Amino acid sequence: MKRAETVTFGGSGLDRAAHLRGDEAALAAGPEAGGECILPLWRGKPLMQGEGGAARLTWLRSDHPVLAQAAPVRVFLGLDDGRMRHAADISAWVPADVDEAQIGAFLDPTLQAHPAAPTGAVFRELRGAMTWLTPRDAELAATAKAVLGWHRTHRFCSRCGAESAPVDGGWQRECGACGGRHFPRTDPVVIMLVTHGNDVLLGRSPGWPAGMYSLLAGFVEPGETLEAAVRREVYEETQVTIGAVSYLASQPWPYPASLMFGCHAEATSREITVDPVEIEDAVWLSREEVTDVFAGRHDRVLPARKGAIAHFLLENWLADRLD
Structure with a gap:
């Protein structure tokens, strides 16, 4: 690997397993198998544990109470050493005492702790913790943040204006009205x-x-x-x-x-x-x-x-x- 590929968010070798995105049975079976494979994000902030230079993403089972208010879309991130990884947006949850000015700042220093989350797990701004994560966790978090963010801002078809629906493991949106298909933008x-x-x-x-x-x-x-x-x-x-x-x-x-x-x-x-x-x-x-x-x-x-x-x-x- 060239040194250029060691930049943060890159070079982890994540298997995105695009061939599984259209396999609805496989995508549904992964989380339902009982493994901790879903990463929740609140307003773009991944759930993670640890601080002071060392942190890890916090993965939850599909029936975990933190996910009770998750949006319908679930993004399949890929295979992490053979384990299926997904991301879910729980921005519908409203924490107590949210400081909107801090959340909208250049670097959001606030932490949000869901009452049902595992001990020590908080929603933390990725920009402030990106170097604390392993390369694999950093790539998974960046992918989840980008794709879920796209779903939040692209709910409606740009061709006809009707509301579209997520398909292909969260990597496309399909319009039922005009048949338009839309892909995450970069x-x-x-x-x-x-x-x-x-x-x-x-x-x-x-x-x-x-x-x-x-x-x-x-x-x-x-x-x-x-x-x-x-x-x-x-x-x-x-x-x-x-x-x-x-x-x-x-x-x-x-x-x-x-x-x-x-x-x-x-x-x-x-x-x-x-x-x-x-x-x-x-x-x-x-x-x-x-x-x-x-x-x-x-x-x-x-x-x-x-x-x-x-x-x-x-x-x-x-x-x-x-x-």
Whole structure:
């Protein structure tokens, strides 16, 4: 496996077993066999146990009381070392004292404990715990979050407006009115390691935590190549021009449903003119300065969040091992 495949949410080798998605009998028999194979999510937050850098997903039996208010759709995630894994949305459950402002924040620090959940199990924001999980648990959680999120926001047929129904193990929605079939969306995003000699270009968006900087990124537009998107996004945000572009790594990013394409972009200019509509600030930092950022010694810049592909690319750029 290339180092690029070790990015968070990728590289676990999950068997998605797509051949079972249309086998309704097999999908129904798996959970009914009595095994703990269903992962509940509340508003996109997986149920997990553990903290302080080590956590694991919490799987429940199909008759567990936590699942009493689960939505009808159940997503078949695949086979985890031969065990069937499913995900269910229990967002209909209303915890006591929900802080909506915190839940909608950049990083939700709140925990929700269902009264019937196993001891120590809480619904936790995946972004804050993604590096605590094993690669397999991280991939399962990201998949569950993305697909269940798609079901919550795509209940109605985009062709005729009628309500559609989940089929194929939760990997499609079918409209009974017009026959339209709809599939989970994935939005391609380029994220750029822009370098000029020994320096790298970092930026920050409005609303980010104070001092947080990351690599520039943006959505790929229809009819556009990854290379063209890299050049366009960097220029739109900073007016820095880009020459050679090469692919480095990718990361599924379920916020809500992106696939991040990490690219190396060689800048052909250095002068920065920030577009305030796009970003708040952008700076060139030397390799030595980025080393200080990662060590927590920089007086202005904080590092990209650990687990995000930006952190992964910068860390490997510092170590000169982008392979």
